[in-house]
Amino acid sequence: MHLDVFRESPIAILCEDWAEVRRAVLRDSEARGEAAMRLLARDPDYLAQLRMQHRIVDANPAALRLLGVADIGELHEKVATLLPADPNGSVVGAIARGERVCQGERVLFNAQGKPTPILWKTTLPERVEDFGRVYFFAVDISEEKRAQEALDEARAAVNHAGRLSLVGELVASMTHEVSQPISSISLLAEAASRWLAQSPPNLEEAQIFVGRINASASHAAQVIRRIRDFSRSSRTQFAEVSPVLLVGEAIALVEHEARRQGVRVETEFASSLPAVVADAIQIKQVLVNIAVNAFQAMAGDERIDRDRTVSIHVTLQQGFVVFAVRDTGPGIADLGRILEPFFSTKPEGLGLGLSICKRIVEDHGGELAISSGDDGTEVVFTLPATRPTAGDGVDVGPREV
Numbered sequence: 001m002h003l004d005v006f007r008e009s010p011i012a013i014l015c016e017d018w019a020e021v022r023r024a025v026l027r028d029s030e031a032r033g034e035a036a037m038r039l040l041a042r043d044p045d046y047l048a049q050l051r052m053q054h055r056i057v058d059a060n061p062a063a064l065r066l067l068g069v070a071d072i073g074e075l076h077e078k079v080a081t082l083l084p085a086d087p088n089g090s091v092v093g094a095i096a097r098g099e100r101v102c103q104g105e106r107v108l109f110n111a112q113g114k115p116t117p118i119l120w121k122t123t124l125p126e127r128v129e130d131f132g133r134v135y136f137f138a139v140d141i142s143e144e145k146r147a148q149e150a151l152d153e154a155r156a157a158v159n160h161a162g163r164l165s166l167v168g169e170l171v172a173s174m175t176h177e178v179s180q181p182i183s184s185i186s187l188l189a190e191a192a193s194r195w196l197a198q199s200p201p202n203l204e205e206a207q208i209f210v211g212r213i214n215a216s217a218s219h220a221a222q223v224i225r226r227i228r229d230f231s232r233s234s235r236t237q238f239a240e241v242s243p244v245l246l247v248g249e250a251i252a253l254v255e256h257e258a259r260r261q262g263v264r265v266e267t268e269f270a271s272s273l274p275a276v277v278a279d280a281i282q283i284k285q286v287l288v289n290i291a292v293n294a295f296q297a298m299a300g301d302e303r304i305d306r307d308r309t310v311s312i313h314v315t316l317q318q319g320f321v322v323f324a325v326r327d328t329g330p331g332i333a334d335l336g337r338i339l340e341p342f343f344s345t346k347p348e349g350l351g352l353g354l355s356i357c358k359r360i361v362e363d364h365g366g367e368l369a370i371s372s373g374d375d376g377t378e379v380v381f382t383l384p385a386t387r388p389t390a391g392d393g394v395d396v397g398p399r400e401v
Helices: 003-008 017-034 036-042 045-051 063-065 072-082 090-097 129-130 140-198 204-233 241-262 281-299 351-361
Strands: 012-017 055-059 099-111 115-123 134-140 240-243 262-271 274-278 308-316 320-327 368-373 375-386
Touching: 012 063, 012 204, 017 090, 045 241, 055 063, 055 072, 055 320, 063 072, 063 134, 072 099, 090 099, 090 240, 115 129, 115 140, 129 134, 140 204, 240 241, 240 281, 241 262, 241 281, 241 308, 241 320, 281 308, 281 351, 281 375, 351 368, 351 375
Parallel strands: 262 308
Antiparallel strands: 012 055, 012 134, 099 115, 115 134, 240 274, 274 375, 308 320, 320 375, 368 375
């Protein structure tokens, strides 16, 4: 590399000697009869041993600033702390496999203890004799990380706003669902009091009514808990979750609205469905949003003889769990724009629901698509499958709510 480029570059550049490391990796791989990456996995100290044969030849001013040291001498003194061995053994693996380009992302701590996320890259030499001068380029991505965190927070806020909007649409049916058990509690309490007021008190009958009071209270608490959990704002939390559980909990949130609007909800699951790695609240948000849109579309259907049904089918196709939600509504006239942000077919709608759903699914590594015609609309989205989940290996026939 030309000296002027090395010195004047605003990008941090380290010149490192990997010649002895290369010789050791190839020698050990041949002597032990196994690839270097398997050696690293089997022997945690192997990387530290290789590290002792690696040295920093030079560092440009940008690299010294990045690491918070005054000169190359201070860097040599603190190299083990400032430039610890990559725990993934990326360069060692590239050498063992005969690859030339090697890159990655990691966090370094400078001499003052400040963490700095970086992207680094190197091109390993073609000639063996050139491994004494391998150039590593590093870029500080702190600002990019802060921008990504701000974007993540903004997305979380939009997701939360979308959930609250859904809650607002479900409030009427939820209020009715909660008021029923509360009214029952009042009536049951009066009945229990009458049994206790008898002489002698009829404790057996009173106990029956107290049990019914507990059941009604549990029902009301369950409805409130569902809506509270769905409404809460939280950062994305991925975990393995059953598709059957996701659909079941989403239906529990909308079944009151379905009954209120005279919609039958059916579900069907393929046998032996694997789990998906997902943020459960966000995927339930997708399912609830699609279902509520379907309810509203069918509510505006003037064909009074039309059967109002929403069917949810979950299958496994080529490593993806496929969720297909179909309604029997009038279809979508402007299908080409339905996934655009701020486009809505409803006068009072914000037009964010389906666009949020699409982004959530894509953030999970899946895809979302919509097809529509006179016989109804179908929304299909996919999520990457993981290993099989216990309890999913049963065909579940149509369920009606």
